[in-house]
Amino acid sequence: MTPRSHTAASAWTGALLSLPLLLFLSVAVAWPLAHLVGRAFTAGGGEALGQVLAAGRYRTALVNSLGLSAAAAAASLLLSLGPAWMLARERFRGRDLLRTAISLPLTFSGVLVGFLMVVLLGRIGAIPKLIEALTGRERLSGMAYTFAGLFLSYLYFEVPRAVMTLESAFRRFPRELDSAARTLGAGALERLLRIGLPLAAPALRSTLAVTFSASMGSFGVALILSRRFTVAPLEIYTEMTGFLNDDVAGALCLALATITLVVDRLLSMGQRR
Amino acid sequence: MSSETVRKLFRRTGIALTVLLALALLAPILITAAGAFSRAEWYGQRSEGAEVASTSALFHYVIETWGRALLRSGQVVAAVVPLALLIGAPAAWAFRRRPFPGSRLLEAAAVVPLAIPGVALAFSLIQSVHGVPRFWLLVGGHLAYTLPLVVRTVGNAVETLDSSLESAARCLGAGPLERAARITVPLLLPSLILSALLVFAVSWGEFNVSFLLASPLLQTFPAGLYLTYTTNSFPVAAAATLVFLAPVVPVLIAIQAFGGEEFHRGLPA
Numbered sequence: 001m002t003p004r005s006h007t008a009a010s011a012w013t014g015a016l017l018s019l020p021l022l023l024f025l026s027v028a029v030a031w032p033l034a035h036l037v038g039r040a041f042t043a044g045g046g047e048a049l050g051q052v053l054a055a056g057r058y059r060t061a062l063v064n065s066l067g068l069s070a071a072a073a074a075a076s077l078l079l080s081l082g083p084a085w086m087l088a089r090e091r092f093r094g095r096d097l098l099r100t101a102i103s104l105p106l107t108f109s110g111v112l113v114g115f116l117m118v119v120l121l122g123r124i125g126a127i128p129k130l131i132e133a134l135t136g137r138e139r140l141s142g143m144a145y146t147f148a149g150l151f152l153s154y155l156y157f158e159v160p161r162a163v164m165t166l167e168s169a170f171r172r173f174p175r176e177l178d179s180a181a182r183t184l185g186a187g188a189l190e191r192l193l194r195i196g197l198p199l200a201a202p203a204l205r206s207t208l209a210v211t212f213s214a215s216m217g218s219f220g221v222a223l224i225l226s227r228r229f230t231v232a233p234l235e236i237y238t239e240m241t242g243f244l245n246d247d248v249a250g251a252l253c254l255a256l257a258t259i260t261l262v263v264d265r266l267l268s269m270g271q272r273r
Numbered sequence: 274m275s276s277e278t279v280r281k282l283f284r285r286t287g288i289a290l291t292v293l294l295a296l297a298l299l300a301p302i303l304i305t306a307a308g309a310f311s312r313a314e315w316y317g318q319r320s321e322g323a324e325v326a327s328t329s330a331l332f333h334y335v336i337e338t339w340g341r342a343l344l345r346s347g348q349v350v351a352a353v354v355p356l357a358l359l360i361g362a363p364a365a366w367a368f369r370r371r372p373f374p375g376s377r378l379l380e381a382a383a384v385v386p387l388a389i390p391g392v393a394l395a396f397s398l399i400q401s402v403h404g405v406p407r408f409w410l411l412v413g414g415h416l417a418y419t420l421p422l423v424v425r426t427v428g429n430a431v432e433t434l435d436s437s438l439e440s441a442a443r444c445l446g447a448g449p450l451e452r453a454a455r456i457t458v459p460l461l462l463p464s465l466i467l468s469a470l471l472v473f474a475v476s477w478g479e480f481n482v483s484f485l486l487a488s489p490l491l492q493t494f495p496a497g498l499y500l501t502y503t504t505n506s507f508p509v510a511a512a513a514t515l516v517f518l519a520p521v522v523p524v525l526i527a528i529q530a531f532g533g534e535e536f537h538r539g540l541p542a
Contacts, residue, residue: 014368018379025383028417031402032397032402033389034401082290082291085287090287099529100529104299106474107475108478109480115305116305119305156298209388219391219392220495236396240396250396253392256393257393261385265388
């Protein structure tokens, strides 16, 4: 066999083995998304898209989703830096147990997180009850149903994602660079600014991408908690099942998916997966 | 202060922060668990039409009420786990060992669903794919969000695999099937098991796609949880939550044991 025909045969083998994946992605992802985009060019779909993008409740829902997801992504990143570093770089007793505990909420669907928030901060939540028992005054009752409750819930499912993403990045940091800089006389601050941050930047960005995408798509939390503050996935559900308005639901889906995909791509630009 | 003292202080603060974070994440789960086992007045009425006096009766009630949804979730997971492995693992191997024109593009395309909100994909599936039973649409939606995990986990494992073993077997005259069965699959087994666990965990908890695609007869358990939370009393909801968690906890521990670093990426919330 000549090298050339060998390569061709091996490429055919590869293509054949990947064929099921290609077929699946075409039928279950590419085709539906193309259909979604195509809706925007029909008469009803175009009108609905205009409606969604014009000032009003739909645009408010999109802006709310964007703001809430961005804020929760940033806050969860800050909260997770320290613990992720500890899990990745330090050895201490109970570390694996802590990691498992922190990763537990990763599998929780949004409704479960919403329910846990009600347990903590609902009208007869544990925290208001505790405060009442301690001080005799009723405080924070029903906070779960406010913006703060929604924000805390998003943090609840984003922090584990952020910790795990950061941890695996921190683990791959070369220790030698840091000790070399130390040997060459660089102070702690200088090492952080000139070695730590440049090394961490891709990890920070991919953490933001992971948490942001998860929040944009989250739907169960808002389904349980949302009272006045609405988010886009909830509006999609309401339009689809409540008002049977498929044109508006489709336009909202298109806008939400586009925003999420664009932000995700921007954050992961120039990175290996 | 000497740098050693600073380092120690830094370390202690770090450990304390990590413990605090873990406790904050666990606290609501523990309170919920207490709700299923406690008889305290504060947790509310235990009876739900039927007389639910004891804790075992409470769980019995939950399983009786949500048995069908549990079964449905089990069926979905039983279809999704093998399909995700069968579709994802050969492709992941091919991307590394038998690259072909467009293989990089296909690999990148496989992770795109992670940035597509589940509601949007579910809506598009309903609108565009006709003549497919809802159960299989649901399985398709789950596959879209679990395949990236398989492609990534197995892909990383193939990368670290010594290719000389495969070449040696080839030189010794082993055919492709024999090489796969006797060399590649056994060597990739840990990553295949890890993938299966990850797919299980995601599929079991998936709500965004399932809830939109579920007809009343096709509720998965997470969708059933939503109904419990909105209609049942606290102890019943708490017990249902524990039933949901029961298979998740051992799976998570197993995932940690198999070194599931890539776990985090792109689990739909």
